[in-house]
Every structure is written in structure tokens, then in C-alpha cells.
Amino acid sequence: MLGEGVVQAQTDQPGRPPISLVPSHSVIERQPGQAIVVTCYTDQGHRTIWMYPDGKDVTSAKGRIHVELVQQKGHSLVFEDIRMKDKGNYTCKTTVDNKEYKKSFRLTVIVPTSFNETPEVQESELGQNMTLRCYAQGDPKPSIMWHFNGKPVDDNDKYKILDNGLLIHKVTVEDSGVYECRAYQIATSTSMIKEFKITVRIQHKPTFQTKEGFSDLVYGYVSGVVNLTCHATAEPKPKFEWLKDNKQVVESDSIAIFDEDHSSTLELVLNNDTMFGDYVCKAINKLGTTEKVLVLKEGNRPDPPMEVGDLQATADSVQMKIVPPETGVQLPITGFRVQYVPKQSDTASWEEAKFADFNVESGEVYSLQGLNQDTDYAIRVQSRNAAGYSMASKEMTIRTEKIQAHSVTNSSAMMSSIQSSILMLVMSIISVRQFL
Template sequence: MTSYVIIFLLFIVNKSIQGSLVVTPTLVVTAVNKSFIVSCYDSNDKSVVVEWSGRHGKLGPNTRPKVQTGKDGTRIWFNMTTLQDDGTYLCTSSKNESIQFKLVVEAPLEFMDTSPEQKALEGRDVTIRCEVRGGRRTWSDEDNNEINDTRIESIGDGLLIQNVTRKYSKIYICKAIQPNTGTILEKRIRLKVEHAPTFIPPQGVADHVYGYLNGYANLTCLVEAEPPAKFEWLSSPTKFKKTGNVTESPNQSILQLKLEKSTFGKYKCRASNSLGKAERIIILEEGVRPDPPEFLELRGANSDLLDLGIKGPDMKKLNASDSMQPIGFNVRYRSRKEEEGSDWSQREFNVSQDNSYVLRHLRHNTEYEVEAATRNVAGLSEYSNISIFKTLPSVNDIGHNLEPEFLSVFIPSTYLVISIALTKL
């Protein structure tokens, strides 16, 4: 603020002593590496000789900045400004009048010591480092909203978060602003809060998974962990030998097993990283595979949907417990126009009390092959026999299909009516 007061006072003094001398512009605020000229002349007499001087004395054609003479007076040419060009320059005429020009050169706006990815340990204080040179700094979240959190404070070299938890693992935006030049830079910083693995959902006493003989079962371990966890599968009392397939993605491991009598039992999933480990017990139990649905019918149709009715099997006929009752259906469908062997589209449905299972976004006026399988906690049944259902024509289909017939009937009939009327006349 003080510098701007000084500049204003210089401008007032300048006005009082300049007489007929004119300098354009009188003040320039710029960043480095900018080029421009400043002219000085006597407004009453263009023949009056003027000269420029800077902090190191008189300026000429071979100095920095250099002086040139043109139709618009004697001018200074600032070529690719540097911080050393900052200061006050004086234009003096042969009539002993003078006028000042003020140049403010801002340092380059840049980030220092600012990594785009930074880490913290859960439960400790952390400073997200972001230092700005040549301007001031503000912070926002990744949606450019102002950060409003009592545990977060902007300090000299960054953003302080006290007692950090994993919810603070996100992107923060450090914004550098140079008000005088209007320059704005942004740095997106991702904070990773490191912690030991924890299961999703939280670990209970034990998890139960069901399957049926000669079928397959998936045992799944899903954790939160940073750094990402490594997984092991164990079957008591020794480490599990991989007779199944293990599929892994960041912080998730799925063990797929082909089920035999000896496969059922307890399994342990162990997830670990450099900060700790977590274990989960999964009990694989033998269940009853459901039968296919008793029937699959069409309840209604539109130009882009089929409303299906599906009745599940009576599991009491299989001597199954209540836990083996149907919980949903898998419906597969494809257009009959598709080539043989084309892929099926699939939809998963939970059991609906109104017995309505709607396939949407279908083609109009099209026949579909549809089949359904029952799902319970042990897995899927075989699929039902294929049924053929058709969507209705669209409005355009109706207009297009009826137009030739309409014309063939309407034109002769109209001709006949007109002919009879003319005969009577």
C-alpha cells in the first residue's frame, strides 16, 4: 500500500512541475520480459529538445533502456523488461522543465517447492507445501470452492491440516495471483493420506458365502489402504494353494473357486501394507442351486420397452432352507435380427413385489429373444427356455406403414364419391 501512496505523490509533484512537458504513459506496471515505449515531448513546441535520464545517469541510443527520437517526441524503448529496469525515469527539456515516468516491474509469478502429489500419515499434522514467488496465494478445493474447515489453516509455506484423516485425501488447488499484472496460475495438488488397510464394509465376526457343488464361488476382499495393499489367501491350517483363480485390482482381491465337497470351509484374507495389516474370515458354505423360473411372460410392451412377469421356483421342492429362497433374476435378451452367436445383453433384477421387470431402451417394432435365470445366495440357476417378445411400432413406423394403404383406399374412394356427385348434377 505504501508504494502506491508514493507513486501517487510522485504523480502529483510531477503535475506541478511539468509545465508543458508531456510523457505518455506516466506509469507502467508490468511483468518481466515485456517490451514497450514511453514518449516525452513539449506540448506547446515540438521543436523543444528533451532528454531522458535514469538511476545511472543520462540515457542514449546505446544504453539500457535506449533512447530514440521520432515524430512523437523522444522516447525510451524498454526491450524485454527485467527487474533491474524498475524505477523512476526523468524527462528534461531545454527549457529546464522536467517530468517523471514510473516503471514497476513485477518478478515472474511462479511456484516453488510445490509437488503435484504429497503424502501425510493419518492422525498427524501435515502441511501441503505451496510457495509462490512474485504474488500472493489462495487455496480452494477441487471444485474451486473456498476451504472452510476449522482444522485447516493457510500458513506461510502451505496449507496446514491438523490431525489429518483419510477424508482429507483429495485434490487441493493452490492459486498464485499477481494483482498488478492480472496474472493467475493454478497448481493442483493431490494429498494422499497413508494408513493401514481397513475392510469395506468393516470386519464382522465372519462373512458367509454360499455355493453349490460343481458350481463356482467368488470370495472377495475389498479394503481401503494407502499405500495399496497386498493380499494373501489362507485356508486353515496352512496357506491356501491356488487351485482357484485370483484376480486383483487396487485394494481388491477376488478368489474364484470350483466347488467340490472338500472346497467348503474357512478361508482367511490378509491385506497388508507398510503401515499394518488386516485379516478377514470368510466361511464358504454349501447351499442349494435354484431351479429356473417357473414361467417368463410378457405383461406389456411399448415401442422401446418390454414389461416382463417372472415367477420364481418353489425352493421347498428342493428341501432348501429359507435362506436359499430366490432374491432376484438375471434376464438375458437380444434382437432376433442379430446374427447367430451374437452377444446377449443382461439385466439384474431383485425380486419385485409387483412382479414387474422392465427392459428399457429397446428398438421399436423389433422381436427379442428373452430368457431368465433365478438368483439366490448360492448362485444362478440354468436359464429358462427362450421366449419371443416384440416391441410396438413407433409413431413414425405407423405413419410410414399405413401411408401406402391409406393412399390406395382413399384415392379411388374419393374419385368414386366425386363421380357420383357429378352424375347427379
């Protein structure tokens, strides 16, 4: 049976050529596995013959490539499963009044680009020349363009575009990231773009980083808890070790170590003053070791705020005045932590409390935002310095305001006023008409 979509042309009208193809495209493009039917029509039922690209007649009435008779008007050439070897020129011929006529079309088999042999992750050591491989295969043969950080890569002193890759001269850590190998295929009537992402890792020994909010000088106090954290970039990712007094620090009841891919945190419960001193953070991978010293000094635990008061509430916020304690020669107060929790009974459940951290401001006035309306809140405040937080201030309670709906009485009064005005206007019009 003929495939779907075959159009039967009317070819017996005067002036029309004795042979025609439907569809009439001179070039037909398909992908492997697809199907197509091309029908060859003649006037007055003349015999038609289809020929392969090598000139041999297509005689099979069934199979992957075969011919079918179309109502004594010609023959259809049927492709049920197109393959790469099928590409070429196919010709239909007929003889009318001892004269041979031919019509041909070219079958182009397009194989979409594939990157089957291209590694998704490619690595090189720092300072080496690196060749990124991109094995783009397809027919027509795809042309390649490279992109890095969303920008095209051109031939220059840093990059050289190769047939199957991209040469990067003397790679640095900044060359790490995701590269895009974009393959472009252009055929007679269509074009296709396909991309493949390649993650580039530049192997290097660990390098320590300075992160905002973290310091190499840390303060603590006996009975307090302190965290020492070091950050290091490395490829492969580093292993971390901590040392004090040339001895490796190991976990215990008072010591915990939390390692991530590129950072390590040493948490210390300061039981006594022997825990103060210099700590060495070591970051290690196969390319080398890097060390960093963090100093833990004894400081004072801050006193609670001298004053917390002047609480004022709106429907969703509470504003308060916080006066820091006097510090003298001790570590200066750098901020406050305001704890707050909805109060369901006479006693607040501080285990469920939320908190907001504030830096010291000259105005001494601070505001909690995002609270629930018409709710009792318990509030207390801690001072903060470089060594940690103070004990909490005395608990205070304040209720947020209730959101008021628009007054129905006011709306009714307004409507009544409008109605009275309209009535007076109507009466005036009637009076004027009676006078006239």
C-alpha cells in the same frame, strides 16, 4: 525504429506544457521479456534527455534500452527486453528559456507467480502434524489463501496458515484429498490470481470397507463358480493375500485372483465340497496388516422359473409374467436374469445375448425396455438365489410391434373437409350480396 502503437502528440499549441509523455501514465506495468516505448515530446523541437532511475543519462542509440529521435520533436525511450532490474523512475528533461522541465514515469516489473519448488503430492502418517508447503514466488510478493474441498481454510484448531504453508494438526484419513494454494498479486493497475493443486495422502495401515452388494457370507454349489471379494483402503496401497486352513491360496486351474488398487477378488470353480469353508483376506502395507474372514457355505443351485408367459410386446418393450420355483427349505429366490437376443434364424445365438436383472417383485410382471421395433426376439429366464443362477428356462420368441406412420388418407380427408367448409362460406357470402 519505434515500436508499434506510439502516438505522436501535437505539443506546439498555445497553453500546453513544454514537455509531455506518451503514453502519459505515471505508472507503467510490464512483465519480464515484454517491450515498451515511451516518447517524450517538447514544443518547438527543444532538446530532450532521458535519465535512468539512478540519474544517469540514457545515451545509447541501440541496445536493449536506448533512445530514438522522433522527427525533431523529442526522443523515445525504448525497452526491447524488460528485466527485473529495469524497474524504477525514468525521467525526461528539457530546458526552455533557461528553465528546466521534467516529466517522469515509474516502470513496475511484475513477475507472475510461480510454484516451481512446490511438490504436487505431499504425504504424512496418520495422527501426525503435517505442514503443506506452497512456495509461491513472484513480484509483487503474492499473498496466499488455502482451499480444501472448494471451501476456504481459516486459522482454527485444525489449521494454521503459515508464510509458506498450511499446518494441519493430527491428520486423519478425512484430511486426504486435493488442496488449492491460491496466490493473489495486486499491483497498481492490475491484479492476478494463480492456483496450485496439491494432492495430500495420509499414510495408514489397511482398513476393510463394506461395499453394497458384497457380503462376508457367500453361498455356492459344486460345479458352480463363486467370487469372494474384499475391499480395503490404505496408503500406500495394500498388497493382498488369501488363506484357507492357514495356507496361502495360489492360482490354479480352478482358482484365479484379481487384484486392484484397493480390492481383491478370489474366483473359485467349485470342483468339490472341500472348497467350502473360511477364507482369510489379508491386506498388507508398510504400516501394518489387517485380516478379514469370508465364509463360503454350500447352498443349492436354484431351479428355473416355474412359469414364464403372458408375453406382450410394444414397439420397444416386452412384458412378461415370471413365477418363481418352489424352494421349500432351500435358499429363497431373490431375482431373475432375463436373457434376450434378436433372432436372425430358427436358432438364437446366445453367446451374443444381452440380459436384464430383476429383483423379485410381488406382482410377478417384468418388462424389458429399449428393444428394436419390428424385430423377433428370443427370450429365456434364469432364477437367482444367494448361490447363483439356475439353468435357463425354455426359449420363447416374440416380435415387437412396427411403428406406424400417420395415415396420409386421414390427412387428405381433413384437407378436403376444410376446403369444403371454405367453399360453402364463400357461396353464402355471394348469396347474401345478391339478395341485398
